[in-house]
Each structure stands twice: as structure tokens, then as C-alpha cells.
Amino acid sequence: MRFIQTIKNIFKIEDLRARLLYTFGIVLIYRLGKYITLPGIDPSQLTNLKTQTATGIMGLLDMFSGGAFSQASVFALGVMPYISASIVVQLLGIVFPYFQKLQKEGESGRRKLNQYTRYLTVVILILQGPTYLYNLTRTLPATAFVLHGTFFTVSSVIMLTAGTIFVMWLGEKITDKGIGNGISLIIMIGIVARMPANFIFELGSRINGAGGLIALIVEIIFLFVVILGTILLVQGTRRVPVQYARRIVGNKQYGGVRQYIPLKVNAAGVMPIIFAQAIMMLPIIIAGYSNSSSRFVIAFSNMYGFWYNLVTGFLIIVFTYFYTAITINPVQMAEDMKKNGGFIPGIKPGRKTVEFIDQIMSRITLPGSIFLAIIAVLPSIAVKAGVSSNFAQFYGGTSLLILVGVVLDTLQQIESHLLMRHYDGLMKSGRVKGRTGAVTAY
16 A cells, blocks of 8 residues: 555655654653643642633643643643744834844844744743642642642742743754654644544543434534645645746856746734634633623623624634735835846736735635634534534634644655655645645755
């Protein structure tokens, strides 16, 4: 079989085999760290915390941490503070010229931005650590705490901070010596780790409840349809032809050929969903601290409610346009084409090219943003259709986009290694494309 032969080819390549084994080893360390409970907490009395993180926003936080959140682990905060810091640093590049300069300085600028991201991550962790401990004190019984007072708080915040920094280090090691993007892979592993248990729970509920196995089969078919649609969204591009003029430098001839600029249908990736969910968490936080029971707070605290999902979908569409605008610069693209002697056939160089690219991006971003919004609210629709809330999380939202994107990127890297050694790729027809939309190079 082709699949078995491909696996054999993967392990024939020494460098690829070493990278895969290294990645598996780092992932194993990360998964073992989930079970290291914060010193001073009795791990046998975490039932209330696990119940709190079974559904809703807390369930999402627990999923992104790979279950460490509900275990009161030293890895409880996961890598989300690092993701938040990365988003802030990207947004600073829009406002401050200094950060814009760093973004254009290549490798040296990237290193400085990474250093600022790490510093900001530590600041966020110092703020989030006491909040997590406060939630523990409100959720767990008093007997669950072996240690008390300032010493417990300070030591726990230090350990939570060190835990996240260690997870970041593991992610960077995967990126350097393993396969795939380390941070994304760690998040994906946390999501996948919950899938078997949630599937078994859904299977048991269907066997013992309404619908039976027929309903489960329908759910699985629908899940595959959603995954296929998400893959198309991640890989979807609109190719814009660019004709390069023929140039002769010395004895060599350059240009004279037509190439294509791939403009992505979803250039913003998963960021619009993250932004929208961050804003929609505010009513829940306000309700938790103020004990408010107003209609507004109640309506927007129910993540499966109509108004919550309607506003979330609208925010995702808005943020998709916003994030696309800051990541795709038509002016820069037009200038680069002009410098290299390129032009879009039928479009004048300069301002007309900028307007054309901007028009194309606006047209393809609209359906992409609407589909992204639909994917984001699909878990709520699945819950209303009778799917358990735990299993419904895999029907859409951030988790599904991360899952599909990371898998495609990782497969793309594996295929690159295979093709460089003159082996067949992973697919019989075509090549695997990652989130960049670019065809895998030899």
C-alpha cells in the first residue's frame, strides 16, 4: 500500500526520522507536565475545578492548555499568554514606527521582537497567575489547600510563570530541531488529547440516549464535512497574474515570464476568532466579579445563546477585514512589482495596481470572513442540535482551525523532506499546501 510505503520512506531519511523522534519526545515531556500539580494543592480534591472546566469558556481554556488548567498543573496557563503577547506586539507594529522598523529588519529584527514578546509574556503571566489562584480559592474546598497565605501565592505565581516559559522553550526546540511550528503543535496536541475521551462520552450518550448510533454516524459525517470545508478555507487562494518585463543584465536574461501572486481567501487565519472571543469574555468576567444578573450580562454570558453568537459572528467579520488590512499591504506589493519590472496585465502600474489588489482582497475576504464566522458558531449550533458540549467543540471555532492548519503545515514540512530525497510525496495527486498557500518546494 502507498501509505505503508510512505511511512517506510519517512523513516529511511535519517534527518527526518531524528526530527520526528525529537518532536515526539518533547510532546511526551509536555504531556507528562500536565500531571504535576502545584505544590500546596491536594490533587485528589480537584473535582469542582474539573466540573467548572467541563463546558463554556473555562472548557476552552482547559482545552488550549491540554487539560492542565483543570489539573491545577504548573502548566495550567499554557501558551495562551505567549499568544496574547504575540498579538499585542504585532499590533504595536501598526502604531509605533520603531516596531514597524523591526518588522522590516529581517532576522535581527525578528529576534528583538521575540525578546519583547517574551518580556511581555512574563508581565501577562504575573497578572494572570493571581487571577488563576483566586479562581482556585473560589472553586475548590478549603481542605484542598495544604499551604496558605502569601508564601503559597508568590511561590505558585512563580511556578505558573516558569511553567509557561518552559512550555515556550519546548515549543522553540520543536521549531528548531523538530517538525512543524512548536507553539502551534503544542496547542494542537492539547486539543487532540481531549478528542478520544469526548468521543467516547458522546458514543455512550448516544447508545444510552436518544438517536442511537444513527445519530452518531450523522454527527461524524457532518464533522468530516466541516473539516473539509475548513481545509478549503485554509488553502483557498485567488491567483493574480503578474507579467515581468524582459531584462538583460550582462550576458544573462531575466524576466519575460508570467507568475502569480496567491491572495488568500482567509489571510487573517484564526486571529479574528481569538479577538472576538476575547471581547465576548468580558461580560462573563464582569458577571463573575460583580455577581450581576442583568439581562444584558445573562444574554452575553451564554456562549450557546443567539445574541452571543450573532455578535461573535459580526465581530469576526469585522476583525477579519481589520487583520487582513494590517497583514496585506497593497501599496507595498505594487511597489515591489514595479521595482522588479512587473505589472498586472491590463492594469496600469502605481495607483491603479494598488486599487486593483485592494478590490480583489475586499471581494475574496467577504466570503472568507462569513465562512469563518459560520465555523466559529458551529459548536453552538451543534449543541442546539443535541451534540454534547464537549464533543461539539471539535465542530468549529479556534480549535478546528488550529487543528487543520497545524496538521497541514506539519505534513507540508514532512513532504518537503521526502521530495528533497527524491521520494514520492504524501499525496498521489498534487502537493500538500500549508496555511501560507504556497506549494511545497523541492
